[in-house]
Amino acid sequence: xxxxxxxxxxxxxxxxxxxxxxxxxxxxxxxxxxxxxxxxxxxxxxxxxxxxxxxxxxxxxxxxxxxxxxxxxxxxxxxxxxxxxxxxxxxxxxxxxxxxxxxxxxxxxxxxxxxxxxxxxxxxxxxxxxxxxxxxxxxxxxxxxxxxxxxxxxxxxxxxxxxxxxxxxxxxxxxxxxxxxxxxxxxxxxxxxxxxxxxxxxxxxxxxxxxxxxxxxxxxxxxxxxxxxxxxxxxxxxxxxxxxxxxxxxxxxxxxxxxxxxxxxxxxxxxxxxxxxxxxxxxxxxxxxxxxxxxxxxxxxxxxxxxxxxxxxxxxxxxxxxxxxxxxxxxxxxxxxxxxxxxxxxxxxxxxxxxxxxxxxxxxxxxxxxxxxxxxxxxxxxxxxxxxxxxxx
Amino acid sequence: xxxxxxxxxxxxxxxxxxxxxxxxxxxxxxxxxxxxxxxxxxxxxxxxxxxxxxxxxxxxxxxxxxxxxxxxxxxxxxxxxxxxxxxxxxxxxxxxxxxxxxxxxxxxxxxxxxxxxxxxxxxxxxxxxxxxxxxxxxxxxxxxxxxxxxxxxxxxxxxxxxxxxxxxxxxxxxxxxxxxxxxxxxxxxxxxxxxxxxxxxxxxxxxxxxxxxxxxxxxxxxxxxxxxxxxxxxxxxxxxxxxxxxxxxxxxxxxxxxxxxxxxxxxxxxxxxxx
Numbered sequence: 202x203x204x205x206x207x208x209x210x211x212x213x214x215x216x217x218x219x220x221x222x223x224x225x226x227x228x229x230x231x232x233x234x235x236x237x238x239x240x241x242x243x244x245x246x247x248x249x250x251x252x253x254x255x256x257x258x259x260x261x262x263x264x265x266x267x268x269x270x271x272x273x274x275x276x277x278x279x280x281x282x283x284x285x286x287x288x289x290x291x292x293x294x295x296x297x298x299x300x301x302x303x304x305x306x307x308x309x310x311x312x313x314x315x316x317x318x319x320x321x322x323x324x325x326x327x328x329x330x331x332x333x334x335x336x337x338x339x340x341x342x343x344x345x346x347x348x349x350x351x352x353x354x355x356x357x358x359x360x361x362x363x364x365x366x367x368x369x370x371x372x373x374x375x376x377x378x379x380x381x382x383x384x385x386x387x388x389x390x391x392x393x394x395x396x397x398x399x400x401x402x403x404x405x406x407x408x409x410x411x412x413x414x415x416x417x418x419x420x421x422x423x424x425x426x427x428x429x430x431x432x433x434x435x436x437x438x439x440x441x442x443x444x445x446x447x448x449x450x451x452x453x454x455x456x457x458x459x460x461x462x463x464x465x466x467x468x469x470x471x472x473x474x475x476x477x478x479x480x481x482x483x484x485x486x487x488x489x490x491x492x493x494x495x496x497x498x499x500x501x502x503x504x505x506x507x508x509x510x511x512x513x514x515x516x517x518x519x520x521x522x523x524x525x526x527x528x529x530x531x532x533x534x535x536x537x538x539x540x541x542x543x544x545x546x547x548x549x550x551x552x553x554x555x556x557x558x559x560x561x562x563x564x565x566x567x568x569x570x571x572x573x574x575x576x577x578x579x580x581x582x583x584x585x586x587x588x589x590x591x592x593x594x
Numbered sequence: 595x596x597x598x599x600x601x602x603x604x605x606x607x608x609x610x611x612x613x614x615x616x617x618x619x620x621x622x623x624x625x626x627x628x629x630x631x632x633x634x635x636x637x638x639x640x641x642x643x644x645x646x647x648x649x650x651x652x653x654x655x656x657x658x659x660x661x662x663x664x665x666x667x668x669x670x671x672x673x674x675x676x677x678x679x680x681x682x683x684x685x686x687x688x689x690x691x692x693x694x695x696x697x698x699x700x701x702x703x704x705x706x707x708x709x710x711x712x713x714x715x716x717x718x719x720x721x722x723x724x725x726x727x728x729x730x731x732x733x734x735x736x737x738x739x740x741x742x743x744x745x746x747x748x749x750x751x752x753x754x755x756x757x758x759x760x761x762x763x764x765x766x767x768x769x770x771x772x773x774x775x776x777x778x779x780x781x782x783x784x785x786x787x788x789x790x791x792x793x794x795x796x797x798x799x800x801x802x803x804x805x806x807x808x809x810x811x812x813x814x815x816x817x818x819x820x821x822x823x824x825x826x827x828x829x830x831x832x833x834x835x836x837x838x839x840x841x842x843x844x845x846x847x848x849x850x851x852x853x854x855x856x857x858x859x860x861x862x863x864x865x866x867x868x869x
Contacts, residue, residue: 291768311771318772324765328787337783338773389773 239267242392242425243288248297250283257283259449260297265393265427270419272428272436275446276472281429284446285395288427289318302392316393317386322402323378325370331357331381332366338389356384359418376407383418393425400435412438433473437461445469461514466579470512477518477554481511481578489578492549494528498576510579515556517575520546526568532561628840640841649825649842656822657849659736660804663743664751667800668793670744671751675792676785678752679759690756693749701746705813708742709733712814734816742810747803751796758792759785794860802850822846 243265250258258280265271273281286292287299290311299307306314317338326334332353339349357363360380370378379399386394396415400408416439419426430436436443437457445452445460445468453465464470467478481491486501491511503509523529530548537543544555548569561567631637643649678686696704711717712733719729732738762785770780808823815821822842829839 289768289772291771310776311768312774312776318769320765320769322763322765324763324769326766326770326784326788328790337770337775341774341779385769385773 242267244300246298248294270426270441272440274436279446280449317391318395321397323382352388356388396428477513479511483507497573500578512577515554518555519570521568523568532565624840627836628844644845652822652825664801667751675755738814742814743804747800750799754795755792758789794857798857
């Protein structure tokens with residue numbers, strides 16, 4: 202399954218591929234990873250969007266479930282923020298539909314949608330105090346005053362900022378403003394909270410604290426979080442599901458573990474964490490030639506003598522005595538990183554990045570060993586013609 | 595360090611000399627003349643002169659016409675500023691240019707042009723009579739003065755409001771919509787309050803010149819309508835009574851200072867500092 206999935210294009214993967222590895226997937230009712238979750242709440246169907254003739258999203262399909270912490274992850278310009286803005290109603294797609302709880306909300310304005318957004322840089326109302334900021338949505342909905350007061354108290358308690366009612370937004374730190382922005386959104390009891398790089402402006406320590414805070418909030422509220430970030434660590438820490446995007450396409454959808462351990466292509470492997478991405482040839486099932494040396498692996502179904510990309514995480518490269526290694530090389534760099542040492546080993550003309558708690562000095566001759574299970578085989582990115590052919594198959 | 599401080603102070607010397615000669619000395623003279631009579635003795639008569647029927651009337655007309663002009667300017671300027679603020683960069687710089695273009699021409703020339711346009715046998719009436727339409731007789735009436743004020747001072751209202759509108763983070767407006775506010779609610783609860791500094795600057799920059807103008811009323815109001823600016827001008831140039839002219843100037847200054855204090859309280863970000 203790992204190999205077959207890797208071959209599929211995004212579109213096919215998401216929208217129940219009609220044929221994969223010769224099996225008609227439409228006839229399979231149980232597909233793990235997708236259907237064992239809660240019921241679907243939002244469907245983005247064939248969403249396309251371009252700005253000034255530049256394609257930002259190209260036929261994007263995405264299903265979001267109830268009570269899911271879903272992260273849209275990718276470099277800037279990958280379309281993740283546009284996707285979020287389409288969900289919020291601030292951008293309307295050129296093509297495609299947004300379905301919320303079974304209803305088409307594509308043309309519904311933001312103020313009629315049952316979701317709330319936490320904006321980048323908070324977007325608090327600077328002319329109102331904290332209580333007025335939080336009460337804004339409730340006052341618009343003409344809720345009674347006692348209800349609003351209770352809600353303000355509850356929300357401030359939830360974000361650990363009790364007693365801040367009369368303060369003005371300008372007098373708060375970035376982290377506090379961020380929490381007020383969250384409080385302002387959640388008092389409206391949305392079914393979905395959209396978060397647009399909410400921690401981007403905070404410093405590292407605060408960002409880490411806020412990550413745990415957000416997970417706690419999500420669990421307490423029991424609602425869906427859709428989170429946009431370019432920070433892979435943030436995504437791995439908080440998400441139930443990560444959607445890796447690049448250039449308007451979804452590259453991979455999966456749990457943090459799947460995304461990290463089984464990246465589907467070189468982009469995902471490179472974007473998530475450090476990795477060694479090496480040209481290789483799949484000789485036959487479970488045997489791959491990396492830099493001219495045969496390695497055992499666990500992947501099958503690629504055919505014989507097929508050029509592939511191989512991903513090996515730096516922590517999966519084992520350094521041993523030269524004679525016990527599969528290939529031999531020389532340590533060229535050594536840096537102490539706290540938890541581990543980072544080394545570069547030149548072997549067979551490739552610089553292997555290695556993370557290890559053990560240390561070899563620069564210049565040492567070492568052997569490299571990799572557990573077959575830790576070798577991730579990926580198809581080379583297809584040219585556009587090949588991709589088109591694959592879709593028509 | 596000490597030398598550095600002295601050097602810096604020296605650099606400001608030309609400005610201090612300039613300010614002394616052209617601001618402080620004339621102001622001192624206004625106060626001197628305003629608070630003395632022809633014999634040089636101290637008196638408040640020149641200030642109390644504002645209470646006389648003729649002067650009080652001129653002041654009230656000035657205040658009234660400036661206020662009307664300011665209000666008209668505001669209602670014309672705000673929508674325009676909003677349209678400008680919502681345009682993309684390439685479009686709006688062109689429109690802003692069109693707006694600022696007349697400001698590069700001399701104020702007097704522009705007002706004289708309006709006189710030519712509005713005259714009984716002026717351009718507008720020629721066109722109207724050619725089309726067999728009734729003539730427009732507003733020259734030498736308060737309408738013409740208000741028209742002149744609005745025309746001349748409108749850009750001073752548009753630009754500060756525009757400045758304060760473009761400063762509003764679009765996400766703040768989006769946040770209001772996101773929280774359920776419709777377009778009208780968003781405007782009155784978010785956009786308008788956040789643009790108050792610009793509005794205050796705009797009001798100041800239209801109201802003060804309108805209150806003190808004498809050129810517009812002279813050229814477009816004929817000699818029938820005397821604004822306080824005309825009264826002061828006449829005291830200096832025709833009656834030759836510098837004492838009375840200065841006394842009335844001090845009264846006018848009090849109104850201006852009140853206006854500026856109010857605007858300083860609201861305009862903390864200096865929206866009006868673009869000029």
